[in-house]
Amino acid sequence: MERIPILRMGSFLLVTIQVDMHDRLALALQDDLMGRIRETRARGVLIDISALDVVDSFIGRMIGNIAAMARVLDADTVVTGMRPAVAITLVELGLSLPGVRTALDVERGMKLLTDGTQPPDQRGRRAR
Amino acid sequence: MGVERVEHLPVRTDEDLVRARQAVREAAVALGFSLVDQTKIVTAASELARNTIIHGGGGDLKVERLREGARSAVRLTFVDRGPGIANVEQALRDGYTTGTGLGLGLGGARRLMSDLSISSRPAEGTTIVAIRWRQ
Amino acid sequence: MPEAAPTRLPDILGRHQQEILDDWLKLQAETFSRRRDLISDEELKQQSASFLQGLRSAAATDLDPRGPAWQGVRDLLGEISTSRVRQGFSPSETATFVFSLKQPLFARLNRELASDTRALAEETWTATRLLDALGLHTTEVYQRGREQVIVRQQQDLLELSTPVVELWEGVLALPLIGTLDSSRTQVVMESLLQQIVDTKAGVAIIDITGVPTVDTLVAQHLLKTVAAARLMGADCIISGIRPQIAQTIVHLGVDLGDVVTKSSLADALTIALNRAGWVVTRTAPGQAAR
Ligand SMILES: Nc1ncnc2c1ncn2[C@@H]1O[C@H](COP(=O)(O)OP(=O)(O)OP(=O)(O)O)[C@@H](O)[C@H]1O
Ligand SMILES: [Mg+2]
Numbered sequence: 001m002e003r004i005p006i007l008r009m010g011s012f013l014l015v016t017i018q019v020d021m022h023d024r025l026a027l028a029l030q031d032d033l034m035g036r037i038r039e040t041r042a043r044g045v046l047i048d049i050s051a052l053d054v055v056d057s058f059i060g061r062m063i064g065n066i067a068a069m070a071r072v073l074d075a076d077t078v079v080t081g082m083r084p085a086v087a088i089t090l091v092e093l094g095l096s097l098p099g100v101r102t103a104l105d106v107e108r109g110m111k112l113l114t115d116g117t118q119p120p121d122q123r124g125r126r127a128r
Numbered sequence: 129m130g131v132e133r134v135e136h137l138p139v140r141t142d143e144d145l146v147r148a149r150q151a152v153r154e155a156a157v158a159l160g161f162s163l164v165d166q167t168k169i170v171t172a173a174s175e176l177a178r179n180t181i182i183h184g185g186g187g188d189l190k191v192e193r194l195r196e197g198a199r200s201a202v203r204l205t206f207v208d209r210g211p212g213i214a215n216v217e218q219a220l221r222d223g224y225t226t227g228t229g230l231g232l233g234l235g236g237a238r239r240l241m242s243d244l245s246i247s248s249r250p251a252e253g254t255t256i257v258a259i260r261w262r263q
Numbered sequence: 264m265p266e267a268a269p270t271r272l273p274d275i276l277g278r279h280q281q282e283i284l285d286d287w288l289k290l291q292a293e294t295f296s297r298r299r300d301l302i303s304d305e306e307l308k309q310q311s312a313s314f315l316q317g318l319r320s321a322a323a324t325d326l327d328p329r330g331p332a333w334q335g336v337r338d339l340l341g342e343i344s345t346s347r348v349r350q351g352f353s354p355s356e357t358a359t360f361v362f363s364l365k366q367p368l369f370a371r372l373n374r375e376l377a378s379d380t381r382a383l384a385e386e387t388w389t390a391t392r393l394l395d396a397l398g399l400h401t402t403e404v405y406q407r408g409r410e411q412v413i414v415r416q417q418q419d420l421l422e423l424s425t426p427v428v429e430l431w432e433g434v435l436a437l438p439l440i441g442t443l444d445s446s447r448t449q450v451v452m453e454s455l456l457q458q459i460v461d462t463k464a465g466v467a468i469i470d471i472t473g474v475p476t477v478d479t480l481v482a483q484h485l486l487k488t489v490a491a492a493r494l495m496g497a498d499c500i501i502s503g504i505r506p507q508i509a510q511t512i513v514h515l516g517v518d519l520g521d522v523v524t525k526s527s528l529a530d531a532l533t534i535a536l537n538r539a540g541w542v543v544t545r546t547a548p549g550q551a552a553r
Contacts, residue, residue, distance in 0.1 A: 020149060022142035023178070054149060054167060056174040057232045080496060084456035085167035087491035093171065093236035094222055102496035104463050109496070164453055197353040 004029045006036050012044040012113055013037065014106075018051045026062045033066055037073045044113035045070050048106050050081025060095040067100045076116055077101065080109035132193040133158075139177045139206065140186035148177045148189050152204065155191050159200045161262050169202060169260050172240040175233035176206050176256055182227060184208025184254055194259075201242075201261045209253040216246050270389050271382065273323035275375050276315065276368075284315055286367035294363060301350045310343050314361075318393070326389060328396040337400055344404040354405040361398035365391065427458040427467075430532060433539035435464040438528075440473035445480040452488040459497045466535040467492060470528045472503030482517040489522050498538055500524070502531035 004025065007014040013036055015029065033045060047063065049055065055063075067077035078101045082090075090096070101116075103109035135151055138144050152173040156166040173189075180187045187208030194201040213219045220238060225231035238244040241258040248254040276283065288311055292304075317336040325332035340361070347357045368390055376383040430436045437455050459467055469485065471477070477485075489499040502525040504512070512519065525531040536543055 020146055022146045024142050053153075054170050054174060056171050056178070057230055057236065058174075058178060061230055079494075082495045083167075084453065084460060084491065084495060085164045087456065087494040088164055088453070088487070089167045089171045089240065090494060091487045091490045092168065092239050093175075094232045094239075095230070095236075096490050097494060102494055104459070104465065104496040108465070197351060197356070199351050 003032060006032060008036075008040055008042070009110075011040075011042055012046060012110070013040065013042045014046045014048070016048045016051070020052070020054065021059065023058055026059055030062055030066055030069075034069055034073070037070055037075050042075050044076040044078065044116070046078050046080060046106065046109045046113060048080045048109070049086075050083065050105070052086060053083065055082070055086050055090060057093055057095055060090055060093070060097065063100060064095075064097055067097075071099075076113055078103055078109040078112050080104065080106050130195045132195050134193075135191045137189045137191065138186075139180045139189045139208075141181070145174065145177050145181065149174050151189075151191050152202070155193050155202050159193055159202055159262055161202070161260075165260070165262070168240040172237040172244075172258060172260075173204055175237045176204065176258060179233055179256075180206045180208045180210075180254075182229075183213075184210030186210075187253075199261060201259055203257065203259045204241075206256045206258075207253065208255075212250040212252055212254055213246065213248040214250050216248060219246075270322060270326060271376075271386060272390060273319050275371060275386075276319040276322070279371055279375075280315060280319065283364075283367050283371055284312055286370070287311055287315075287364055290363055290366055291360070294359070298352065298356070301352060302347070310339075310360075313339055314343075315364075318397075322393065326393070328393050328400070336397065340397060340401050341404045344401040345408055348405055348408055354402050357401045357405060358398040361394055361401060365394055368394075427455055429462055429464065430468070431536060431539065431541065433464050433466060433541075434532070434535045435459060435462060435467040436470060436528070436532075437467065438470045438473065441475075443474055443477065443481045445484065448481050448484040452484055452491075455488065456491055456495065459492060459495060464497065464539075466498045466500065466538045468500045468502055468528065468531045468535055470503045470531070471501065471508070472505070472528065474503075474508070477508050477511055479515045479517060482512050482515060486517065486519070486522065498523070498535075500531045500534060502526070502528045 002025065004015060004017060004019075004021070006029075007016075013033065015033065017029075019025075021029070036042065037045065045066065047066070049063075052059075063077075063079055070077045079097070080103045082102065101112060103112050133155075135155070137148050137151055139148055149170050153166060153170045156169045161169065177189060180189070184206075185208060187206060187210070190203075190205040190207075192203040192205070194203055218224050220235050221231070222235045223231045234246075237258060241260045243260075244256065244258045246254065246256050288308060291307060291311070314336070317339055321328075321333045321336050327333070328336075343360070344354075344357050347360075348354075369387060372383060372386050372390065376386060427435055427437050435455070435458055437451065439451065455467060455469070458464070469488070471485075485501060489501070492499045500523045504524050504526060523531075523534065525534065533543075
């Protein structure tokens, strides 16, 4: 079965969703991510959805689940690049993804993760 | 009201759901809906199609492109022979679910479309007609 | 009084008003069965009856459909035409409402005047002339209505061009001016969200200083925009909420929740700059010289 690739960048995991995922694929991604967080002891997960032109309640819920489960594993989650039309639709649907951090693009998302998980005075010192 | 084009799609598997979203997107694009409206329509379709699979045990979708003078619309009809919805009002309420979902699908789809009507009989199945007009 | 009863139309219409109406409605139901969703049977019936009644009394006085005796009928058709445009009928469909009376009316004339072919020809001609003129009248009203719509749309467009300005790198401002209705708000908000993507601005200020009133729907649109912007990764600040509007919002029971609001654009800008990572320092005149 096809799977969404998960990239590792230092202490963070990066996922770029580029296809209209069917539900099994989304669930597999959720499982894979949890496995990788444990395995790599990642401190943050960045999910870029700038290529997605629909996010329904299922994918929305998956994103919420990932954030909640990652938090349990002491990792932050940032979702980046949500398109305006998708955002408007999710709000109309009633899904506001509380507890999920967001950023306009991957670069800012990464910054949010680095800033958020490392206090400025320790930046660069904490070895992993 | 002129039906310009009709498509019938199965709604049974995950892959069907993806194809249904694509077919609905194509119809919405062809009818000239704005990007935001396309997104709303496809999302509503996705919610209803998933309900057809999960709660209705699978069924069919009819996608119709309607034209009427300067107005156009997309009409989605989901039919299944599943257990039916005993209490439609309750099912439409946000947060009501008999499964593991958030219970946002049905109520959300109604907000995303111009009109949504449900006819259902316990043990016989459910038919949901959702329409969205383009002004 | 003009020449005494130059036509027998009013008489025939009067004696057979109900039958003609029934036949006409039946015909319309057949012709327009596809349009049932646009107009209710009740409304159609009422419009048809009023028109028939007006036709009868106007024709009793005068046969010039442009004359004063026909004012009432023209007004009625004007109303019908305007409401049908709103209901989504095409202009030719609306004119057909009038033209379709010919068939039942002619059938009735045929029966009534069967023995007098000359009178039949004359009355048929009179009725044709009247109904054609009245049908065209609906088209004219439609045309005028359209011109008005175009003028209004041009005005709206001007208002809609409310520019989203980049106040500072990473800070957008949307100064809203004038009355907000739900559809305008929606368009403006969509363009704000698009601009956030285009300029990669992390903070957007929606300034409503120039907005006289805010109703529930508009307030909800504002809140939805703030929520959508957050999902995209941008912060929104609403500024310029005057006391009356704040009161209305509370009164409407709209929950501003954790939306950041500021009473002035300047206050909002301070926060926005801060969020965007800017530190603004003032160099006092004396210091600069030192
Ligand atoms: N086609 C259907 N057949 C039978 N029951 C249905 C059908 N569609 C919806 N329902 C019932 O209506 C309830 C509400 O549906 P809704 O889509 O709002 O929520 P959900 O599917 O449970 O969760 P979500 O869509 O948020 O993941 C469902 O839990 C189910 O009981
Ligand atoms: Mg559902």
